[in-house]
Each structure stands twice: as C-alpha cells, then as structure tokens.
Amino acid sequence: MPSSQTVAARKPLSADARRSLFADVANTPGVAKPDPTLVVDGVSRTFGGLKAVDVAHLEIQRGCITGLIGPNGAGKTTLFNLLTGFDRPDTGTWSMDGKSLGRMTPHQVARHGVVRTFQLTKALSKLTVLDNVRLGATGQKGERILNTLMPWSWKAQEREVTERANDLLARFKLDAKRDDLAGSLSGGQRKLLEMARALMTDPAVVMLDEPMAGVNPALTQSLLGHIKSLRDDGMTVVFVEHDMDVIRDISDWVVVMAQGSVIAESAPENLADNEAVVDAYLGSHHDQALEFDENGNPVGATAELAEALEQAEAETLEAGGDLSDAEPEIDLDRKTTS
Numbered sequence: 110m111p112s113s114q115t116v117a118a119r120k121p122l123s124a125d126a127r128r129s130l131f132a133d134v135a136n137t138p139g140v141a142k143p144d145p146t147l148v149v150d151g152v153s154r155t156f157g158g159l160k161a162v163d164v165a166h167l168e169i170q171r172g173c174i175t176g177l178i179g180p181n182g183a184g185k186t187t188l189f190n191l192l193t194g195f196d197r198p199d200t201g202t203w204s205m206d207g208k209s210l211g212r213m214t215p216h217q218v219a220r221h222g223v224v225r226t227f228q229l230t231k232a233l234s235k236l237t238v239l240d241n242v243r244l245g246a247t248g249q250k251g252e253r254i255l256n257t258l259m260p261w262s263w264k265a266q267e268r269e270v271t272e273r274a275n276d277l278l279a280r281f282k283l284d285a286k287r288d289d290l291a292g293s294l295s296g297g298q299r300k301l302l303e304m305a306r307a308l309m310t311d312p313a314v315v316m317l318d319e320p321m322a323g324v325n326p327a328l329t330q331s332l333l334g335h336i337k338s339l340r341d342d343g344m345t346v347v348f349v350e351h352d353m354d355v356i357r358d359i360s361d362w363v364v365v366m367a368q369g370s371v372i373a374e375s376a377p378e379n380l381a382d383n384e385a386v387v388d389a390y391l392g393s394h395h396d397q398a399l400e401f402d403e404n405g406n407p408v409g410a411t412a413e414l415a416e417a418l419e420q421a422e423a424e425t426l427e428a429g430g431d432l433s434d435a436e437p438e439i440d441l442d443r444k445t446t447s
C-alpha cells in the first residue's frame with residue numbers, strides 16, 4: 110500500500126526554509142534546484158506534426174509547491190500524463206530520487222510514490238464515496254491469486270484499506286458522505302475525493318491538474334488549504350493552475366510552459382517582471398510597454414489587452430475553434446475579435 114517514502118521519512122519545510130532554498134536559484138528555464146526529487150531530461154511527445162511536449166531539463170524541488178502555468182495547449186497535461194505513466198514519450202528520461210520512472214505503468218509509478226489527479230475528475234459515479242477512495246490503494250494483497258488461499262491476510266488488508274480511506278475522508282471533510290454515490294457530489298467535492306484517493310498510497314509527490322477548475326468560490330479556500338496541508342506533511346506538490354492569484358498564494362516556485370517547452374521559471378512574486386511569461390500570455394499583441402501593479406495584476410491599457418484577449422479566446426472556443434491553432438485577432442478598440 111503506502112509507497113516506500115513514508116510520512117515519517119518526509120521532512121516538512123518551514124516557510125523560511127523554503128524561501129531560502131530558492132534564494133540563489135536563477136530565473137532560468139531548467140535551472141538546477143538545491144534538492145530536486147523529480148528530474149526530467151529530454152522528454153518529448155509529438156501528436157501528428159505537433160510537438161506537444163519538448164522539455165529539455167526540469168527539476169522539481171522536494172517538499173515545496175511548484176506551480177506549472179502556461180497558455181492553453183502549452184503541454185502541461187501531456188507532461189503530467191507522461192511523467193505518471195498515462196502516456197509514452199517519443200524521447201526522454203525522468204526519475205524520482207534517482208530511480209528511473211520511464212516505461213512504468215501508472216500503477217507502478219504510484220507505488221514509487223508519484224500520483225496525480227485529473228483536470229476532469231475521474232470519480233466513478235455509481236460507486237460510493239468510500240469505495241472510490243478505497244480504489245486508490247495499490248498492490249492490495251487481495252488482488253493476488255496466492256492470497257485467495259490465505260483469506261485472513263486479505264481480510265486484514267481490507268480492514269487497513271478501509272481504515273485509511275475513512276481517515277482520508279475525514280481529513281477532506283467528506284466523511285458524512287462516505288456512503289453516498291460519488292455521482293451525487295458537487296464539482297468541488299469530487300476534486301476533494303480525487304485528492305483523497307490519490308493519497309491512499311501515501312505518495313511523496315502529488316501532481317494536481319487544475320484542482321481549482323469547476324470549484325465554487327466557497328470551496329476554493331478550503332481546497333487551497335488542503336493543498337498547503339500536503340506540503341505541511343512534507344509532500345512535494347506540482348500543480349497546474351490558470352488563476353495567477355492562486356499561483357501567487359501557494360506556490361514556492363513557478364515553472365512556465367509554452368508550446369511544449371519550459372520557457373521560464375521564477376519565484377511567484379517575480380513572474381510579472383518576466384518578459385518571456387508576458388509574451389507567452391499576450392502573444393505579439395503588445396506594441397506598448399506592459400504595466401502591472403505591485404501585485405502583478407495588469408493595469409491600464411495592459412488590463413484592457415488582457416481582457417480583450419480573454420474575450421477573443423472565449424469567442425474562438427464558442428465558435429468551436431482550437432486555441433492552439435493561431436492567435437485570435439484582437440480589435441482593442443472594440444475589445445472583440447475582428
């Protein structure tokens with residue numbers, strides 16, 4: 110069940126310790142970290158003619174929250190799929206604490222301590238909430254033929270799995286719903302359910318793909334608290350998120366992807382100063398200096414540009430278009446597509 114990395118073996122880092130870890134890390138794509146747990150080298154994945162992922166080198170710092178951002182189609186989900194065994198790369202290697210994870214199934218990757226959640230939650234709606242969480246346990250003895258000959262061992266394992274699932278449901282405040290069908294949960298509760306299921310293997314690294322998407326604002330703060338609590342337990346968290354306020358609130362370090370590659374890395378408070386990041390988000394639609402306030406939010410003409418881009422993208426999507434095709438045409442005066 111639990112991976113080889115147990116909770117006891119993990120050492121939570123204080124906010125000061127995390128800050129000082131990154132104090133001397135340069136804002137360079139692929140930069141080395143003081144104590145990396147995941148290390149990615151030369152990982153690429155092509156769909157047809159499109160290079161969805163092309164990551165030369167990436168290190169993820171242990172015990173910290175790394176935010177992974179980038180425009181739609183940047184390759185974030187594909188990278189998650191590759192690193193967790195849900196997809197196979199064309200090239201590349203990656204490892205956790207020196208142990209190669211390439212060519213492993215998702216189940217094997219989870220046993221080595223790396224789990225992920227999905228952008229669209231994968232709850233099985235016709236199973237109870239408790240059973241959905243129980244399904245997160247890997248390598249149950251009951252799965253093995255030999256153990257059908259030793260039902261006592263299997264039953265003890267069953268009890269252990271149920272106990273852990275109940276503990277996790279309590280942690281995520283879903284215990285009152287344990288016997289309800291997962292299909293009856295709200296979007297936000299399903300996200301919590303997925304996190305609970307992912308934690309069944311007691312992972313060292315948790316990769317969350319847009320954990321806030323589709324979550325109502327009332328649950329957002331509690332979800333953020335839960336993600337921070339993973340770090341407080343000494344886990345390493347990598348999460349994809351589009352909301353910059355969320356990124357700034359909880360990330361210790363931010364990795365920016367565009368067109369499959371890592372184009373920038375930085376502490377969250379320095380993101381707005383990074384030209385590569387601004388370019389990736391606003392494309393070539395700026396012929397004036399971009400302006401941001403002290404919190405990194407766009408102001409004045411820059412805010413209008415960002416709003417116009419968002420609107421143009423929404424219209425492209427509404428019309429059935431693909432945002433990876435081309436940059437939308439923006440008429441800044443009308444703030445709409447032309």
Ligand SMILES: Nc1ncnc2c1ncn2[C@@H]1O[C@H](COP(=O)(O)OP(=O)(O)OP(=O)(O)O)[C@@H](O)[C@H]1O
Pocket residue numbers: 156159161179180181182183184185186187188433
């Ligand atoms: N199975 C697939 N077949 C073909 N193309 C794919 C497939 N999966 C992803 N792609 C393409 O690869 C590129 C990267 O997609 P990916 O979903 O990884 O981006 P993303 O950064 O996660 O985007 P988003 O923020 O919109 O979720 C996109 O152009 C996408 O259309």
